[in-house]
Amino acid sequence: MLKTSDFDYDLPEELIAQHPLDQRSASRLMVLDKDTGKVTHHHFYDILDELNAGDILVLNTTKVIPARLIGQKLGGTAAVEVLLLKRSTDWPDSWECLVRPGKRLKPGARISFGDGRLEAEIVGVTDAGRLVAFHYEGIFEEVLADLGTMPLPPYIHEKLDDPNRYQTVYAQQSGSAAAPTAGLHMTSALLAAIKAKGVDICEVLLHVGLGTFQPVKEEDAMAHQMHSEFYEVTPQAADQLNRAKSEGRRIICLGTTSVRTVESAVEAGKVKAGRDWTNIFIYPGYTFQVTDALITNFHLPKSTLLMLVSALAGRETILKAYEEAVAARYRFFSFGDAMFIR
Known part of the structure; x- marks a missing residue:
C-alpha cells in the first residue's frame, strides 16, 4: 500500500511564503542530484549554469x-463566493465551481455580481x-x-498587490484556476539567456485546477481521486x-504541470499530439517516459505533488532534501523557493 503518512514532514508555518520576492529570479534554488542525493544551494538565476545546449525546457503556457x-x-443578504474551476459543456456558458456557502445554494438559486453586471444560476x-x-x-x-480576483491558494493569507506576480511571464492561454508556480521564478531576460545558450524551448498547455492544492486525506493514497485537467500538446511540441x-537529449520540465502534460501524452512510447483531459497520478514506482529532470517548488505534506517528485528522485532522498530546506530556512509553496532535480 502507498501510505500517505509516508509523505509527511514537519514544516514551521513561518516558512510558508505569503508573498513573492521583489525580483522573480532572486528566489533560492536547491539543486538535488537524484542519483547521489547530493544537495547544493544557489539562486534561481543560477539555473542558467545547470542547463546545457541541446537540452529541452518544457513550459506550460497556461494563464x-x-x-x-x-x-x-x-x-438574500449573505455574501457568496464562487470559484471557477473549469468550463463545462453540460450547459451554455457554464462552469464547474466551488461555491461557499454551498449547502444553502440549491439548483435554481441565483447570485449577482457587480450590481447585476454578471449573474450566476446554480x-x-x-x-x-x-x-x-x-x-x-x-x-x-x-x-x-x-x-x-486571482484565486490564491488557501495557505496564502496576505493580499497580492500585483496580480501579475501570480502569472508566469510566458503565460498565453487563459483557463487556469491556479498558477504553474515553478514558472513564477522565470523572467523574460533569464529565458532569453537560456535560449541564447542553445536550450530549446518546448511549449505545452495544461489548465491547472485547484485540486493541485488538495492534500491526500486517505491513508491509502491509491484511494485518492485525482482531479481532471485539460491539456494540449501541439504536433510541433x-x-x-x-x-x-x-x-x-535531456528533457527538463519547468513545473509538475509540464510533467503531467508530457507524461499524459505518451502513447506506445511516443509523445502524441492532441487535446484531452488527464487525471494522471504519478507516485513512486512510476516509470517516466519523457521527463529527465524537473524544476519545481517545495510541495505540501501528504500531497500528490510531493509523491510526484518522490517518484522522480526517491521518497527518502526528497524528504531528506526537504529536511535540509527547512533547516536552511527555504521558503515553501507557491511563492516560495525552487528545487532543480537533475
Missing part, C-alpha cells in the same frame, strides 16, 4: 484567470461542487477581468520531444 467572484444571493451539482451558468452582456473574459528523446 490564470481571475476566477474568484464575490457576490450576493438574489433575495443549475446542477458536481463532484467538485456546483454547475453554474452565467448570464451577462458582452465578452465573458472582459466581465470576469473587471469583477474577479510532440515532434520536438520525440526527436530529443531519440537523440538522447
Whole structure:
C-alpha cells in the first residue's frame, strides 16, 4: 500500500511564503542530484549554469484567470463566493465551481455580481461542487477581468498587490484556476539567456485546477481521486520531444504541470499530439517516459505533488532534501523557493 503518512514532514508555518520576492529570479534554488542525493544551494538565476545546449525546457503556457467572484444571493443578504474551476459543456456558458456557502445554494438559486453586471444560476451539482451558468452582456473574459480576483491558494493569507506576480511571464492561454508556480521564478531576460545558450524551448498547455492544492486525506493514497485537467500538446511540441528523446537529449520540465502534460501524452512510447483531459497520478514506482529532470517548488505534506517528485528522485532522498530546506530556512509553496532535480 502507498501510505500517505509516508509523505509527511514537519514544516514551521513561518516558512510558508505569503508573498513573492521583489525580483522573480532572486528566489533560492536547491539543486538535488537524484542519483547521489547530493544537495547544493544557489539562486534561481543560477539555473542558467545547470542547463546545457541541446537540452529541452518544457513550459506550460497556461494563464490564470481571475476566477474568484464575490457576490450576493438574489433575495438574500449573505455574501457568496464562487470559484471557477473549469468550463463545462453540460450547459451554455457554464462552469464547474466551488461555491461557499454551498449547502444553502440549491439548483435554481441565483447570485449577482457587480450590481447585476454578471449573474450566476446554480443549475446542477458536481463532484467538485456546483454547475453554474452565467448570464451577462458582452465578452465573458472582459466581465470576469473587471469583477474577479486571482484565486490564491488557501495557505496564502496576505493580499497580492500585483496580480501579475501570480502569472508566469510566458503565460498565453487563459483557463487556469491556479498558477504553474515553478514558472513564477522565470523572467523574460533569464529565458532569453537560456535560449541564447542553445536550450530549446518546448511549449505545452495544461489548465491547472485547484485540486493541485488538495492534500491526500486517505491513508491509502491509491484511494485518492485525482482531479481532471485539460491539456494540449501541439504536433510541433510532440515532434520536438520525440526527436530529443531519440537523440538522447535531456528533457527538463519547468513545473509538475509540464510533467503531467508530457507524461499524459505518451502513447506506445511516443509523445502524441492532441487535446484531452488527464487525471494522471504519478507516485513512486512510476516509470517516466519523457521527463529527465524537473524544476519545481517545495510541495505540501501528504500531497500528490510531493509523491510526484518522490517518484522522480526517491521518497527518502526528497524528504531528506526537504529536511535540509527547512533547516536552511527555504521558503515553501507557491511563492516560495525552487528545487532543480537533475
